Amino acid sequence: MDIKVIKTEQQHQEYLKEIHSLMLEMPPIHSKAHEDLELLITIVEAYENSKYPIELPDPIDAILFRMHEKGLKQVDLVPYLGTRSRVSEILARKRPLTVSMIKALSIGLGISTDTLVGINAVNEHSSDDHIDWSKFPVKEMINRGWLPDIVDRTKKNTEEIIKSFIDQVGWQASSSVSFKRTLSGDAYSPATKYALFAWVSRVVQQARKRKNALGIFNPDVLSASFMRDLAQLSWFEKGPLLAIEFLEKHGIAIVIEPCLKGTRIDGAALKDVDGLPIIGLSLRYDRLDNFWFTLLHEVAHIWKHIDSNEIFLDDIDSNTDDRQESEANRLAREAFIPRSTWKRSQAYSSPSKEAIDSLSRELKITPAIIAGRIRRESGNYRIFNDLIGQGEVKALLVPAFDN
Known part of the structure; x- marks a missing residue:
């Protein structure tokens, strides 16, 4: 039999019959018939795999x-x-x-x-048809000055304007996916994903502007000791500014960007396409306790969890049982107040302003962190309002980032 590459279904059926006949004969190994059988099986399998590919299960x-x-x-x-x-x-x-x-x-x-x-x-995600461009908060983005090209008459519609904005970050897909990054974390919801993509894109764009002023990032420097050093900067009156200076000296970009309407985001942690670690802060709650815990939570993500694709978006108020979020919470808590110290403190057993002040001086951290922890663990957010640093963060940071 003259065995050739299969080009027609008739030829395919003829080869199947020949395979059946040869198998019934059970030709000896190394015989001409056995070699023909092996060749026929190989050619038929190649033909069937190309014409009837088996898809992976969903x-x-x-x-x-x-x-x-x-x-x-x-x-x-x-x-x-x-x-x-x-x-x-x-x-x-x-x-x-x-x-x-x-x-x-x-x-x-x-x-x-x-x-x-x-x-x-x-x-x-095989085409842009799966992206509903109308769901991006275009008006709010325009009002914030994110879309200066809106006045460019060559931009024909919303889709092109938003594509141009996302393309600056490099996350819009080629032909295979809609967006190249995966959003995760407690602040993520399918209903707000477009606003979140827009917000994160803006954070990355702003981080790139600060890149030349950053030190060189060395992931090996991140440790419990690093976290503790960062936490103790909260002891100083201008601690938030010192913390940002400290992190940027170590190559981590910090961006302040208010969250878009409808989203509940305190902070974000991610890496840019070149590996630049970025932390975005919304200052949704203008309080020292929220600022400090959010900041260390995001640093913990940079230290332990960030890969090249995932973006952590955090709502610090959320009660989560996600393993990575729980670990980031634990690392932040330990950096401020070690568990053994917390359990034996008067601030834990008999909370009072005096106990908070005493523990604050012992640990060299702001009293706002201790007051915030007591409020959260007790579920009583009416106590110690005068200790959480309400209105003290934006007054320090917003002017610095506007310059």
């Missing part, structure tokens, strides 16, 4: 199948995906899997990363 279907196979409930996925609400959103296909989630599921449930990435996940 990532969510694969997760649901493994859950059924192992008898798992949604709550059992919390260690891999974060919070219960996040698990529900992902299984309902309302939220994408992040790189860290894919890694965790692959290791924990034994699902291949190829399956979890999924061909459908790629196809989902």
Whole structure:
């Protein structure tokens, strides 16, 4: 038989019949018939793979199948995906899997990363049609001066204006994805994702303007000691300014940008395409306790969690059981008040202004941090209002960043 590359379905069927006949004969190894059989099988497999490719299973279907196979409930996925609400959103296909989630599921449930990435996940963002450009807060962005090209008559519509804005950051996709970054964190919600992308894009643009004034970033310098040194800058009257100077000296860009309407974001942590670590602060609450805890929380993300794609967007008021958010909270708390010190302090057992002042002097940190922790842990936000530094942050930072 003259064996050639298959070009027609008729030829394919003829080769299948020949394979069947040869297999019935069971030709000896190294015989001409056995070699023909191997060649026919190889050619038929190549033809079938090209004409009838087997698609990877849908990532969510694969997760649901493994859950059924192992008898798992949604709550059992919390260690891999974060919070219960996040698990529900992902299984309902309302939220994408992040790189860290894919890694965790692959290791924990034994699902291949190829399956979890999924061909459908790629196809989902195969064109710009999946981006609803009208959902960007264009009017607010114009009012803030983010879109100076709005007066350029060559810009024909909203889509082109926003694309130009996002393109400055380099996150709009080529042909394969809608946006090149994954938003995560407690401040993220599908309803506000466009406003959040706009806000983060602005933060990155502003960070790049500060880049030449930054020191060289060395990730090895980040440590518990580094966090503690940063926390103790809160002891000084101009502590917020000193903290920003300290971080930028170590190559971490800090940007102050008020959050857009409808979003609940205190801070963000990410890395630019060139690896520049960036922290964005909204100063949503103009209080010292919120500023300091948010800042150290974001530094903890830079230290422990940031990869090249993920962006952490944080609502510090949120109660979370996400592993990475919980770790960032713990590292920030420990930098200000070590657990052993907190548990034995009068500020913990019998809160009072005197106890707060005493612990503040012992640890060389602002009393606002201690007062804020007592308020949060007790759930009583009516106490110690005069100690949390209300109105003291913007007065220091906004003039400095406006210059």
